[in-house]
Amino acid sequence: MVTDLRIYVIIGIFAMVCISMMVFNFGIIYHRNGNKDLSPAKIEKWKEIIYVQALAPKTIKLNERRHEKFLLRKLPTAEKLILYAAALQRLKNEFPESYDTYAEKKHEVFLELADVYGRKARIDRTCYADFISNFPELVGDVQGRLADVLISYIEDSCIYCRTKVLSALCSVGHFQGVANLLQVVHDRDLFMHNRLLTTELLKFRGDQKILGELLWNKSSSWNDSITVSVIQFVTRISDGYREMLFPILIDAAANLDVRIAAIRYYGEHKYELAHQILIDFVENPPDIDLAIAAAEALFLYPSPETVAVLKAALASPDWHVRYNASATLVKLGSREEILKALEDGSEYEKEIIAYMLELEGVLEGETFLRKTEGEMLNS
Amino acid sequence: MMDLIRDSLYYVGVFYITYLILFATFSFFAIIIGGYKLYVGDRILKYKNRLDHDDLPISVLVPAYNESVSIVKSIYSLLELDYQFYEIIVVDDGSKDDTAQKLIDEFDMKLIERPIKRDLECQPEKAVYENIVNGVPITLICKVNGGKGDALNMGINASHYSYVLCMDADSKLQKDSLKEIAAPVYEDDAIIAVGGMILVSQCVQLDDDGKTARYRLPSNVLVASQAVEYNRSFLASRILMDTFNGNLIISGAFGLFKKSVLVAVGGYSVDNMGEDMELVIKLHGYCRNNNKKYQMRYQPSAICMTQVPTTLKDLIMQRRRWHIGLLQSMLKHRRVLLNLKFGLVSFFSYLYYLAYELLAPAIELFGIVTILLAVYIDVLNLEYMIVFFIVYAIYGAIISLSAFSQQIYTQKFRTRRLDIIKTVFVCVIEFAFFRYVLLVVRLVGFIRYGKHKNKWGKIKRV
Numbered sequence: 001m002v003t004d005l006r007i008y009v010i011i012g013i014f015a016m017v018c019i020s021m022m023v024f025n026f027g028i029i030y031h032r033n034g035n036k037d038l039s040p041a042k043i044e045k046w047k048e049i050i051y052v053q054a055l056a057p058k059t060i061k062l063n064e065r066r067h068e069k070f071l072l073r074k075l076p077t078a079e080k081l082i083l084y085a086a087a088l089q090r091l092k093n094e095f096p097e098s099y100d101t102y103a104e105k106k107h108e109v110f111l112e113l114a115d116v117y118g119r120k121a122r123i124d125r126t127c128y129a130d131f132i133s134n135f136p137e138l139v140g141d142v143q144g145r146l147a148d149v150l151i152s153y154i155e156d157s158c159i160y161c162r163t164k165v166l167s168a169l170c171s172v173g174h175f176q177g178v179a180n181l182l183q184v185v186h187d188r189d190l191f192m193h194n195r196l197l198t199t200e201l202l203k204f205r206g207d208q209k210i211l212g213e214l215l216w217n218k219s220s221s222w223n224d225s226i227t228v229s230v231i232q233f234v235t236r237i238s239d240g241y242r243e244m245l246f247p248i249l250i251d252a253a254a255n256l257d258v259r260i261a262a263i264r265y266y267g268e269h270k271y272e273l274a275h276q277i278l279i280d281f282v283e284n285p286p287d288i289d290l291a292i293a294a295a296e297a298l299f300l301y302p303s304p305e306t307v308a309v310l311k312a313a314l315a316s317p318d319w320h321v322r323y324n325a326s327a328t329l330v331k332l333g334s335r336e337e338i339l340k341a342l343e344d345g346s347e348y349e350k351e352i353i354a355y356m357l358e359l360e361g362v363l364e365g366e367t368f369l370r371k372t373e374g375e376m377l378n379s
Numbered sequence: 380m381m382d383l384i385r386d387s388l389y390y391v392g393v394f395y396i397t398y399l400i401l402f403a404t405f406s407f408f409a410i411i412i413g414g415y416k417l418y419v420g421d422r423i424l425k426y427k428n429r430l431d432h433d434d435l436p437i438s439v440l441v442p443a444y445n446e447s448v449s450i451v452k453s454i455y456s457l458l459e460l461d462y463q464f465y466e467i468i469v470v471d472d473g474s475k476d477d478t479a480q481k482l483i484d485e486f487d488m489k490l491i492e493r494p495i496k497r498d499l500e501c502q503p504e505k506a507v508y509e510n511i512v513n514g515v516p517i518t519l520i521c522k523v524n525g526g527k528g529d530a531l532n533m534g535i536n537a538s539h540y541s542y543v544l545c546m547d548a549d550s551k552l553q554k555d556s557l558k559e560i561a562a563p564v565y566e567d568d569a570i571i572a573v574g575g576m577i578l579v580s581q582c583v584q585l586d587d588d589g590k591t592a593r594y595r596l597p598s599n600v601l602v603a604s605q606a607v608e609y610n611r612s613f614l615a616s617r618i619l620m621d622t623f624n625g626n627l628i629i630s631g632a633f634g635l636f637k638k639s640v641l642v643a644v645g646g647y648s649v650d651n652m653g654e655d656m657e658l659v660i661k662l663h664g665y666c667r668n669n670n671k672k673y674q675m676r677y678q679p680s681a682i683c684m685t686q687v688p689t690t691l692k693d694l695i696m697q698r699r700r701w702h703i704g705l706l707q708s709m710l711k712h713r714r715v716l717l718n719l720k721f722g723l724v725s726f727f728s729y730l731y732y733l734a735y736e737l738l739a740p741a742i743e744l745f746g747i748v749t750i751l752l753a754v755y756i757d758v759l760n761l762e763y764m765i766v767f768f769i770v771y772a773i774y775g776a777i778i779s780l781s782a783f784s785q786q787i788y789t790q791k792f793r794t795r796r797l798d799i800i801k802t803v804f805v806c807v808i809e810f811a812f813f814r815y816v817l818l819v820v821r822l823v824g825f826i827r828y829g830k831h832k833n834k835w836g837k838i839k840r841v
Contacts, residue, residue, distance in 0.1 A: 010400060011774050014407040018777045021414050025784035026799070078426050123426050130427040159566045160428040193565045196432055319496035351494040358491050359509075 039083070046087035054091055054102040068109045076116045078127045085131050092135070103137035110138045114149040122161050125153040129164035136172040136205065147177030154184055162192060166200045173206030179214050186222040197229035198236075208237045216241065224255040231261035235268050242271035249277055252286060260293045267297030275301045279309050282325070288318050295324035302332050311340075314349040322352045330356040385758055391749050398742065399771060402735055406778045409615035414781065416618045417789040420680060433463040435561045437635070438538030441469045442530035443548040447476040451485045453548055458513050462557035466516040469548075470534045472502075473524030479508075482519050486512050493518075493537075499646035501525060501532040527631070528647030528654035535638060535646055543641065545655075547632045550685045551580060559681035560635045569674045571640045572662060574629035575681035576613045579606040583684050594792035596801050601694060603805040604813035605687040610782040614679065621677040625728040627663075629675065631655035633683035640665070640673075651711070653704015660712040663724050679789070695820045702821045705737050740821040775810030776803070 053067050074080045092099040110132070117128035129150060132139060139146045150165045157165075162185065169177040178201070185192055204211050212234045219230040231248075234241050248254050248262045263281070266274040278294040278301065285291035295313055298306050310332075313325035329338055330353070338353055345353070423429065439457060443450055450469070457467050471479045482488060488508035495504060502525035509518050522533055531545055542564065544557070553559075556575060563573050578594075581602050586592035596603040620626045629636075631654065644658070644665045651657045659675065666673035688694040709732065716733070718725045734742075753759035783802050787794055 008770065011403055011770055014403055015774045015777050018407065018410060018774075018781045021410070022777065022781045022784050025414070025781070025788045082426070123422060123428055126428045127426040158428070160423070160430065163430055163565075164427075191566075191568050193568070195434060196430065196565045199432060199434055319494075348494070351492060355491065355493045 042083050043086045043090075046083050047090055050084075050087050050091055050102070054098040055095060064105060068106070071106070071109050072112060072116075075113055076120075078120075078124045081127060081131055085134060088135060100137060103135065104140060106138050107140055107142045111142045111146055111149070114139075114146055118149055118152055122153075122156060122158055126158070126161040126164045129153060129161065129168045132168040133164060133171040136168070139172055143172045143174045143177070146172065147174045147180070151177065151181050151184060154181070154190070157190075159191065162190060163196060163200065166192075166197070167203065170200055170204040173204060175206065175211050175214050178204065178211060179218055182215065182222060182226055183218065186226055189223070192225070192229075194225050194229040194232070197226065198232040201229065201233040202236060208233075209240075212237050212241075216244065224258050227255075228257050228261045231258065231265060235261070235265045239269040241265065242269055242274070246271070246273060249274060256287055256289060260289060263290065263293040263297050267293070267300060270300045275303070275306075279305060282309050282313050282321070285321075288321065291316070291318070292320045292324055295321055295328055299328045299331050307332065314352060315346060322348060326352040326356040327359075329353070330359075381756070384752075384756060388749065388753055388758055395746055395749075398734070403771070403774060405619075405731065405735070406611075406615070406775070409619040410611075410778050410781050410785075412622060413615040413618040414785050416622070417614065417679060417785050421789050424680070430562050430565045431558070432565055433461070433558050433561070435464065435542060435564055436540035437462070437465045437557055437561060438534070438540045438543045438638075439465055439467045439557075440531055440534030440538065440543050440545050441467065441548050442472060442527050442534065442545075443469055443474065443478050444472045444524075444527070444530070445474045445476045445478060446548040447474070447478045447481055449549045450478050451481050453551065454482065454486065454517065456551050458515055459554060460552060460557050461554045465544075465557060466518065466539060468518045468520065468534045468537050470530040470537075471519065471521045472526070472530040473522065479519060479521050482517075483508055486510055486517055488517065488519050495520070495533070495537045498536050498642045499532040501529045501536065501646075501649075504533065507537075526649050526654075528651065529649045531654070532646040532649070535641055538638060541638050542635055543638050544633075544635045545631060546634075546683065547685060550577075550632045550683050552633070553585075553682040553684070556633075556681045556683060560633075560678055563674075563676045563678055564635075567674055567676075569672045570676060571637045571666070571673045572629055572659070572675040573635040573681070574617070574626065574675070574677045575633040575635075575683050576677075576679045577609060577630050577632050578682055578684045579609055579687050580684035581686065581689075582606045592793060594787060594790070594794060595798050596805055599689055600805065600808060600813075601691065602687055602689055603801075604809040605694075607779045607783065607802070607806055607809045608813070609687075610786055611779050614782045614785050615778070617677045618679065620728055623723045623727070624674055625724045626675055626677055627659055627724070627728045627732055628656040629659050629677075630683075632685045633681070648711075651704060651707045652700050653708050656704060657708040657711060660708055660715060663721065664712060664715065667720050667724075682790075691816075695823070698817060698820045699823070702737075702740075705732065709733060709737055740818050743815075743818050744822060772807065772811040776806040779806035779809060 049067075049070070053064070071084075075084055088099070091102065114128065114132070117125050120128075132146070132150070136143075147169055150168055153165050154162050162181075166178065166181055169181055182197075184190070201211070201215075202208075212230075215230045216234060219227045222230075231241075231245065242265075245262045245265050248258055249266070251259070263278065266278065278298050281290045281294035282298065285294075291313070295310065298310060307329065310325045310329045313321050314329075316322050316325065338357065441450075441453065441457070446453070454467065454469065469482060471482075488510045491507055491509050493507040493509065495507070502523040504520050504522045506521045507518065508521075509516065511517070518537060520533055520537055522530065525533075534545075535543055542561070544560065546552070560573050560575050564570050579602065581597050581599075582594055584593040584595070596606055617626055634655065640662060641658075644661045646658075647654045648657045648661075662673070662675065665671070688697050709729070715721050715725050715729050717730075721729070750759065750764070754761075780803060783806070786792070
């Protein structure tokens with residue numbers, strides 16, 4: 001009987017907790033349903049407050065200090081910051097000039113708020129960094145001081161926080177801030193996906209070439225993942241790294257991903273010295289991934305030697321090498337070599353070339369294959 | 380002799396009470412942890428703590444077998460995904476209907492001599508078609524029939540990108556689902572697989588943005604019960620197991636995988652009816668045996684909608700297939716059981732699936748036989764049993780209802796009061812009766828098992 005009772009008690013306790021959760025959830029659902037227009041109404045309220053400040057005729061003297069105090073009192077709550085951001089976005093869209101004037105006067109307020117958020121949980125810090133990334137004009141001439149505060153956010157941070165801080169720094173266009181952030185990411189061995197890092201760097205609002213130089217100069221002391229991102233970044237913004245990247249290309253001890261990033265750089269920006277190296281990578285690959293990347297990069301280096309090495313690569317045991325080599329051959333448009341490959345080549349060579357030619361719309365697949373069996377030389 | 384039977388029945392009773400209390404405890408923690416995680420996830424989204432990136436290239440693999448009715452619609456919905464960088468690969472696994480022709484006609488697919496690398500073994504292709512529609516490359520591969528796993532292996536072979544998304548041909552993805560399911564890859568270098576949440580499409584209405592907006596349990600009790608069951612699984616137990624990287628299943632209807640790891644483990648099994656579960660256990664084994672750091676994540680914000688069976692016949696077929704798949708997977712990977720190397724995957728997840736999924740029909744059948752025996756020899760406290768059953772059913776219904784409320788709250792669905800009343804009713808029906816229907820279904824699942832293995836599980840589409 002005692003055992004029976006205990007079982008009921010256990011199940012009863014479980015059920016009570018679940019019921020409380022359910023009540024909590026349904027409470028939120030009903031609260032939301034009953035206040036469908038609450039958020040827009042709140043945004044509207046914020047809009048009124050902002051518009052009074054931003055759109056008032058110059059003849060009317062506003063109490064700006066009072067507005068600033070109001071912002072400092074209200075905006076440390078993330079939910080209110082989100083509403084404020086929504087209202088501010090409307091001002092930005094509707095009256096860009098008034099927005100700029102308004103933002104110009106608020107630099108110190110948002111610097112102070114940055115400090116306030118720095119003492120909050122990371123979810124709030126992330127929210128503030130996201131806010132700054134959307135409204136960089138609010139911190140115009142205090143961006144240097146802001147950068148230091150934002151970088152301090154990544155103490156005990158999550159990936160969202162790091163990314164949003166980077167995004168904010170890129171948005172305000174602070175070179176040194178971005179470099180310092182990457183230094184911290186490196187020093188603390190924090191994870192940032194290199195694709196994500198590159199994407200954020202490419203959003204940098206400022207002279208990207210200067211940023212590229214700054215990052216490149218520091219990249220040798222950073223981990224390989226960051227270095228890959230820096231190379232990917234400079235690949236997109238500048239052709240001025242051809243000589244600087246060459247030592248990496250030829251350094252057998254360099255990280256594979258870094259070398260591949262370098263190969264891709266030379267696939268975008270031609271450098272004659274790299275030509276022979278790329279050919280060597282395809283001919284005698286120290287690593288098959290280098291051959292795959294090089295076969296694609298050789299598109300920028302048309303020459304009989306390039307065509308010869310690509311043609312030989314059509315017989316590579318690696319599918320990706322064959323694929324890239326054939327794609328490059330077709331792009332190079334050396335039709336005679338292509339047809340020759342089909343004449344002498346193995347089944348593998350024929351099928352990959354035929355596919356690429358079809359893709360390029362050079363010939364219809366069926367026709368082309370039929371020609372390889374007899375009529376090709378006459379075409 | 381009677382004393383011996385009475386003693387035996389007493390211990391059997393203790394076993395069942397323990398069994399049920401453990402299950403109640405599991406459900407309890409699952410719903411609590413699930414609720415907490417969903418709440419945190421909701422706050423994260425609200426406070427803009429998200430990675431809004433869509434530049435991870437993904438190959439979307441759509442294995443199809445006799446999907447003539449739904450395939451065109453499915454591909455159109457895939458073309459509308461809010462994602463920058465993806466390709467669609469449809470693998471027609473020797474359909475007997477005009478699945479391939481419908482795609483060829485609708486999307487003006489061109490026959491092409493495309494060589495496909497053979498990273499994974501699979502049945503040969505008969506023809507390959509390609510086209511680019513709305514900037515999205517679509518490939519159609521018609522191949523010799525080999526089963527769903529085989530078709531997926533072909534898709535993996537033909538994919539261009541490093542991450543593949545495996546889904547069902549009749550599933551529909553929410554517009555932002557690729558972005559959501561790819562997000563964990565940006566968060567952690569060790570991610571090798573991500574599973575998304577499956578909603579029952581018969582319950583969902585989409586808004587103009589392609590997001591699920593309204594959730595309503597249909598009047599078909601069978602469908603409604605399955606919806607409740609899905610909720611409990613996807614909003615509770617999977618989230619719980621995700622906390623210790625212990626999920627043993629990523630639904631075949633919606634899962635993202637790192638291709639290199641799939642290739643390393645030999646892809647999907649072709650001789651298993653639960654190829655999705657078998658793959659996940661295999662991935663656990665591969666990574667742990669090779670001391671590779673890995674994470675398989677469950678991402679409830681990535682949403683896929685799938686049709687569930689509307690008739691008992693279809694349901695029986697589906698569950699039979701699932702249960703046999705479970706049996707095959709667990710038998711094949713029996714070394715995971717009580718293996719220290721697998722940690723909680725072994726001592727929690729595997730044991731859970733063993734005791735409460737695989738063996739549940741046998742255990743519950745044994746329980747029913749015991750009750751009948753106890754009645755026969757007049758040792759059953761009938762009043763206690765009935766009260767216990769009612770309490771347990773109410774508890775189960777509360778758990779289901781909690782999962783339902785969590786779903787409405789976190790997904791921001793619109794519902795009416797009538798929906799909630801209906802849900803309360805269905806939750807009770809589901810826990811008190813539907814699970815016993817499933818018990819019978821799973822028990823008969825083994826009958827004629829050999830005849831149906833390696834066949835595609837098809838249900839009637841509506």
